[in-house]
Amino acid sequence: MTKIKVCGNTRGADVQLAVELGVDLLGFIFTRSKRQVRVDDVKALLTDVPDTVERVGVFIDEPFEQIAAVADACQLTAIQVYRPLTEADRSLGLLLLPAFRVQPSEELAAMPFEPGDHPLLDTWAPDVIGGTGQTWAWTQAKDVARKYPVIVSGGLTPENVDGAVRVLHPWAVDVCSGVEAEPGRKDHEKLRAFVDAVRRVDKQ
Numbered sequence: 001m002t003k004i005k006v007c008g009n010t011r012g013a014d015v016q017l018a019v020e021l022g023v024d025l026l027g028f029i030f031t032r033s034k035r036q037v038r039v040d041d042v043k044a045l046l047t048d049v050p051d052t053v054e055r056v057g058v059f060i061d062e063p064f065e066q067i068a069a070v071a072d073a074c075q076l077t078a079i080q081v082y083r084p085l086t087e088a089d090r091s092l093g094l095l096l097l098p099a100f101r102v103q104p105s106e107e108l109a110a111m112p113f114e115p116g117d118h119p120l121l122d123t124w125a126p127d128v129i130g131g132t133g134q135t136w137a138w139t140q141a142k143d144v145a146r147k148y149p150v151i152v153s154g155g156l157t158p159e160n161v162d163g164a165v166r167v168l169h170p171w172a173v174d175v176c177s178g179v180e181a182e183p184g185r186k187d188h189e190k191l192r193a194f195v196d197a198v199r200r201v202d203k204q
Contacts, residue, residue, distance in 0.1 A: 001202050002165050003172035004195060005151060006179070006186075007058065008035035014186040015045050021195045025054040025172065027080065030070050031062060034183035035176070042074045054078050054095060064088040080120055084112075097151060101125070102136040109143040118171060119144065123154030133177040135160065138167040145170060158193035162201040173198060 006018045007027030018026060026049065028042045029035045037045075046055060056078040059067055064086060067079060071092060078095035085098050096117050101124035102108065113119050121144070123136045135155035144150055149171030152164045157178035164173060177183070179190040 002170060002198050004198055005054075005056065005153075005172050005174040006176075006191065007056070007153075007174055008033070008176040008180070008184060009045065009186075010035055010037055010041070010184040011186070012045055014188075014191070015049065017186070017188055017191060019049055019053060021192060023053065023195065025056050025078065025174075027056040027058050027174070027176070028074070029058040031058060031060040033058075039070055039073045046074065056080055056095075056097065059083075068092060085114075085117075090114075099153075102140060102154075104137065106140060108141055111144060113144075113148055118149045118151055120151040120153050120174060122174075135164075138164050141168055156194075158190055158197045161194060161197050165198065165201045 003024035005025035005027055006023050009015050009026055009028055015026060028037050030037065055076045057070055057076045058080045061083045071079060071094060076094060078097055080097035080099050081089065082099045085096060097120045098113060098117055099120040099122055100111060101122050103124040121141055123134045133155050138152065141150060145168040150168065151172040151174050152168055152170045153174035156164060156173055156175045161173055175194055179186055179194050181187040
């Protein structure tokens with residue numbers, strides 16, 4: 001079964017629905033973004049989330065000390081970081097989602113991931129990190145997906161997620177803007193449709 005990560009959560013109703021639908025990972029953005037959240041907000045959002053759901057903190061280039069403090073305060077179980085992971089980051093003992101933005105025709109096979117990493121492959125854009133709403137060529141990551149439990153991110157929607165799963169057979173898929181009514185607010189029908197699409201392709 002392909003795991004499902006829903007990112008950019010800011011509202012309790014959206015988190016509740018994701019949990020009801022069986023989403024495996026919930027992402028909260030603690031860095032510069034239209035969907036940025038504060039520690040106290042996330043602590044409230046996670047009050048009724050079961051331990052079976054991974055709690056992912058998303059960061060760009062924040063220092064280890066800041067990431068560690070947020071992870072402790074919110075009892076995160078995973079971190080997604082858009083800079084190279086350090087030994088200090090790895091010492092946290094959390095599930096690690098090193099995020100990499102894929103550029104057209106880029107060779108990915110030699111990327112410096114480590115055993116245990118769950119690489120999150122996102123879309124490269126010159127002016128934004130994450131939440132681009134644009135896809136990348138999934139075939140570029142076939143070799144990486146054979147070596148690591150990858151997470152496909154970037155422009156996924158209920159209409160195209162089946163293609164990403166068929167091409168890469170990833171450990172997980174990650175959606176944000178593709179199930180939103182506006183930044184930070186999920187469209188519940190789109191979220192249901194996304195989960196249904198993943199479950200359907202899993203059964204094929």
